[in-house]
């Protein structure tokens with residue numbers, strides 16, 4: 001398998017589990033003292049953007065780019081101070097969320113590897 005990440009949406013087959021995953025993730029963010037201050041008060045749009053991005057990145061429909069243009073994730077994260085503590089908090093919340101949505105059970109390893117690599121790439125503070 002060359003790009004296991006890009007095959008996940010096909011296996012899951014619908015958007016709903018992604019929305020559940022993102023809902024669980026942001027439930028964690030809302031209670032996280034490191035992450036909460038970085039995010040806007042109203043998380044509605046943040047949830048929508050993350051769901052659509054993950055759907056697209058795992059081989060699903062391209063609504064994210066239709067609405068938001070090229071992902072440019074590093075640029076989009078530049079306004080926020082992301083160090084090791086922020087990265088680790090993000091990963092803990094996402095890992096917890098992944099365990100709560102059964103549809104992702106078979107894909108946890110691949111997704112976790114992607115999240116670790118991607119979140120590390122987004123660090124924009126000297127370590």
Ligand code: HEM
Nearest residue numbers: 038039046049050053068076080082086087090118119122
């Ligand atoms: C490393 C720790 C991370 C922190 C602290 C962080 C923080 C943030 C913040 C504060 C926003 C803005 C929210 C908003 O405007 O509503 C954001 C947006 C976003 N983040 Fe992260 N993030 C991290 C990692 C990641 C990772 C690993 C991914 C993807 C796997 C990701 C995907 C996104 C997406 C898709 C958006 C919305 C971009 C858009 O405006 O279209 N983030 N993030």
